[in-house]
Amino acid sequence: MFELDVRSRQPIYEQLIEKMKEMIVRELWQPHDQLPSVRAMAKQLMVNPNTIQKAYRELERDGWIYSVPGKGSFVAARPKEPNAEAIAAVHEQFIRLVKEARFLGVTNEQLWQWIIEGEEEEENNDSTRRRDENV
Amino acid sequence: MFELDVRSRQPIYEQLIEKMKEMIVRELWQPHDQLPSVRAMAKQLMVNPNTIQKAYRELERDGWIYSVPGKGSFVAARPKEPNAEAIAAVHEQFIRLVKEARFLGVTNEQLWQWIIEGEEEEENNDSTRRRDENV
DNA sequence: CAACCGTACTATAACTAATAGTACACTTAA
DNA sequence: TTAAGTGTACTATTAGTTATAGTACGGTTG
Structure with missing residues (x-):
């Protein structure tokens, strides 16, 4: 695990x-x-x-x-309504991290690439997304 | 301060x-x-x-x-060579945060918006960049 | 009933954070 | 040269956190 x-x-x-x-x-x-x-x-x-x-x-x-x-x-079930509080918390961390990355010389294009990479990995897990929602 | x-x-x-x-x-x-x-x-x-x-x-x-x-x-002086170690550390945190944001329903477009927002704020600080704004 | 489950306590040891105080070598300006 | 200010390195103490150990209680399941 x-x-x-x-x-x-x-x-x-x-x-x-x-x-x-x-x-x-x-x-x-x-x-x-x-x-x-x-x-x-x-x-x-x-x-x-x-x-x-x-x-x-x-x-x-x-x-x-x-x-x-x-x-x-x-x-827990994935909340249908966006959890504004949780998103705000992530947003704050995200901003801080982007600033630090940019200071280190990371460009917006590279940041975008980092986002895309994660998405590709997530798509590979799509096969598991077919749910058997017993229990 | x-x-x-x-x-x-x-x-x-x-x-x-x-x-x-x-x-x-x-x-x-x-x-x-x-x-x-x-x-x-x-x-x-x-x-x-x-x-x-x-x-x-x-x-x-x-x-x-x-x-x-x-x-x-x-x-310290801003390093001329990209600090690979520091960037790798930021990259790891960034990936984790993007995944959590996406789970909360944040789209790639919104993530990109977050990146742009930070950039605009940074440009606003350009005018103060010449002054010695210490302490 | 017996065997699980989450949950709530107490108590203890180990570790960390923060404070207080002292000391030393170095730099700067009077 | 002296005095003040600097980073740095210690010791010691207090308070808070982390992790452990053990006990206990009520709810669920077979």
């Missing part, structure tokens, strides 16, 4: 949040897919269940997953 | 690094401009000199500023 670097300066729970976001963004995890339980994930990644729980809690707070006590945790 | 949020979850020295990078990227601070001394900056921002020193140390390590013992700290 993915691996964590327990020696990293970045906290484990933050690494986990990023990895799980990536699985959802790349649609390797589909809406309403059941996630590994807190205890199972802890066992698999060999970290403490409380650390997993912390990551799950933040992901739920930000709308990436939802949890049902007694049943499990699941990938 | 700028302000810090001492109550933020983000460490003070990290906030300071970001703010100073922004001053350099937006060219409000020019190469070889002298920066406020560690002690002066600490006094102005009302934080501990050691915290300032930590930020300066990292900025120097990453090539944003340079320090001369006994003289002071200064904005």
Whole structure:
């Protein structure tokens, strides 16, 4: 699935949040897919269940997953209405990054190329987009 | 100049690094401009000199500023050769951010708009580019 | 009922951030 | 030469965060 670097300066729970976001963004995890339980994930990644729980809690707070006590945790449905708050947060980071890139000599054409590259990779994952939305 | 949020979850020295990078990227601070001394900056921002020193140390390590013992700290010259390492780091963050934005429903056209917006703002700063706008 | 599930606690150790203070070598100007 | 200001490197302490360990409770499922 993915691996964590327990020696990293970045906290484990933050690494986990990023990895799980990536699985959802790349649609390797589909809406309403059941996630590994807190205890199972802890066992698999060999970290403490409380650390997993912390990551799950933040992901739920930000709308990436939802949890049902007694049943499990699941990938959230993709919001139909654009999430203005989330987009604003990404926008702010994006602007800051573009300025830094431009300062380093990266041209707009190169930035555009970076955007296109990501899109091509995403299209390769289209085969998985056919959804079986059971559960 | 700028302000810090001492109550933020983000460490003070990290906030300071970001703010100073922004001053350099937006060219409000020019190469070889002298920066406020560690002690002066600490006094102005009302934080501990050691915290300032930590930020300066990292900025120097990453090539944003340079320090001369006994003289002071200064904005580094813009590297003539593209800094491949720094660009790669920005590229990685950029890709991750684009994917998240696209997941939130942001189109390529909007991403391009975000890039252009930043460029227009930068051009507006061109008029101030001749003045010594320090501290 | 038994075995799962999420969730909420307490407690502890390790690490980091921030502060306070001291010291030293260097540069500059009086 | 002296005094003030500079970066830099330490020690020590406090506060907060991270990760661990363990316990407990209610809901769900077979």
